[in-house]
Amino acid sequence: MLQVNDLHVTVEGNEILKGLTLTINAGEVHAIMGPNGAGKSTLSAVIAGKDGYEVTQGTVTFEGKDVLEMEIEERAQAGLLLGFQYPVEIPGVKNIYLLKAALNAQRVARGEGEMPAPEFMKLVKEKLGYMKMDASFLQRAVNEGFSGGEKKRNEILQMLVLQPKLAMLDEIDSGLDIDAMKVVADGVNSLRAQDRAILLVTHYQRLLDYIVPDKVHVLVDGRIVKSGDAELAKQLEANGYEGIEESVA
């Protein structure tokens, strides 16, 4: 589904990713772990198309298409969706309006036509229930005055409504208490499907107790230095990233 090959990325003249290679197949859940500054967030940001990241070498393809050639919105329309670590506030724009605009933009781009309003409302209400969110969330401005936990739940709500092929979640667990993390993890787990892949970027192992990944990759200094299964995350928890770095060296 997603192939990242020898990806080199520079931000303001500093090389952050230094030859990253990664393959994600449909149905898989991958976790990228690593110390601060290793380039974890850079990877998902580059795939989503954020400005200010210069790809100097390498390729990213999604279902055979060159992702780096696509506009930001085209990537989302193709089924790549990024859940933000720090979702922005958009004053005056209702949450429900953003959801509807996003869903319909994606549907129209895929030639499906806009979703009829009653069907849309039914879908959103169902997903709200999953995320244990009150319907009043929909009438509030996007992320404005939301607590950290509410923002993260809102990101997952968008995922549930937009149903991407590849969901990338950047530090979705940061700042969550244990109850909120369970709700978020349940939401993510409900996304698991044969035709969908999930990429988790996380600093801590604890999220992976709730969302058990198929593959774990350790990202250190711009490269994946070690890959394994869910066990690898537990080793990291026990030995820290330094242990891995030493064993690789």
Next chain:
Amino acid sequence: MATEEMEQLVRREYKDGFVTDIESDTLPPGLDENTIAFISNKKGEPEWMLEWRLDAYRQWLKMEAPSWAHLDYPPIDYQSISYFSAPKRPEDRPQSLDEVDPKLLETYEKLGIPLHERAALAGVAVDAVFDSVSVATTFKKQLGEAGVIFCSISEAIRDYPELIKQYLGTVVPQNDNYFAALNSAVFTDGSFVFVPEGVTCPMELSTYFRINAANTGQFERTLIICESRAQVSYLEGCTAPMRDENQLHAAVVELVALDDAYIKYSTVQNWYPGDENGVGGIYNFVTKRGDCRGDRSRISWTQVETGSAITWKYPSCVLRGKDSIGEFYSVAVTNGRQQADTGTKMIHIGEGTRSYIVAKGISAGRSDQSYRGLVKIGPRAKGARNFTQCDSLLIGDKSGAHTFPYQEIGNSTATIEHEATTSKIGEDQLFYCQSRGISEEDAVSMIVNGFCKDVFQELPMEFAVEAEALLNVTLEGAVG
């Protein structure tokens, strides 16, 4: 994003740019006392009106154009402007839409303002000003039954001279400022509304102004009076055809609210802003002022300003009556090379007066915009209160936004609150929306509409929809 809005976005050029070739009865350029006599005569005005105009003209000659605004434009040659232009057949004015020149109706169609349909559907009485003479008035009968007078100011001068003598120039005196004096001397048309005591106007009143004849200054004069316990909502919307010479526009609007009266005045202004180099846009120097003359009266200005090359406009309220209320809700959008210096004045004279200001400025392209607001609390305005919120949003890195708040507090019991923010349309906000599959232009329009929400919700429903669409058209290509 609704499909209609997307379609609006696709239209890139100023979409109201076309010219209707109705033959004009136009005065050659130039301004002297003969010009004024000609206008007054054309209008069939009584002698006292001509004297009033000449008085204004003589005062104007001694005045100088204001230079304090944060605007940059070459000096205006008032002798190069023609001061009268009217469609032919002025004596033979149509009595109904059927009699209106089909070309004119066609013009409205192109503007997306199918006058008859729109008026009928929305229940709005429309007094259409085409160039300087009103050529269509509808719903007169229904208004007449309610006792509401809604006609052109020229008709009012002929038919209701006592009301005109009593109120004209009492809110904006002839010598109030340079442009008001010029307007007083040469105004050609505009609207007159009189709502008698205790009457709530049965429909929203709407006037579409349109500047058409080349190189012709347009000087409207509008006067709205609400007697005690009367109410009216007045909608003003403007578009103009594309032209290659700067067109001067200096309107005066006077509102008078007596005891417990309420006047709501809403404007959507979309005059031609000039091309990408700023050539050919409208110069808009407007004096709008409401006089809350009666106790507990209320005047509310709501404006959406997207057009004109230059805007100089400060809809204001004089809060004379005890416990009277003045409101100003404004969205001003500038793009390309547009310049706007706009804001409001709230003059608190009476006890317990309150004013509320919400101003939203959006600057894109290489445009420059200033908010200028005065809150003045007089010595007798015990317990007066003002709340001001003014927010600026910058799009791109070549636009400018400035805020000039002035406060003159002559009373220790007054309460003044002022909040101001300036923000740049966030790359992060754009990226967030786009990464959900929304195009950049739709994302900009979504963010900007969100920013303006507080003001849009003050507009009458149909106007709010129009305003949102207009905002999208104005900001096309503002990013990227």
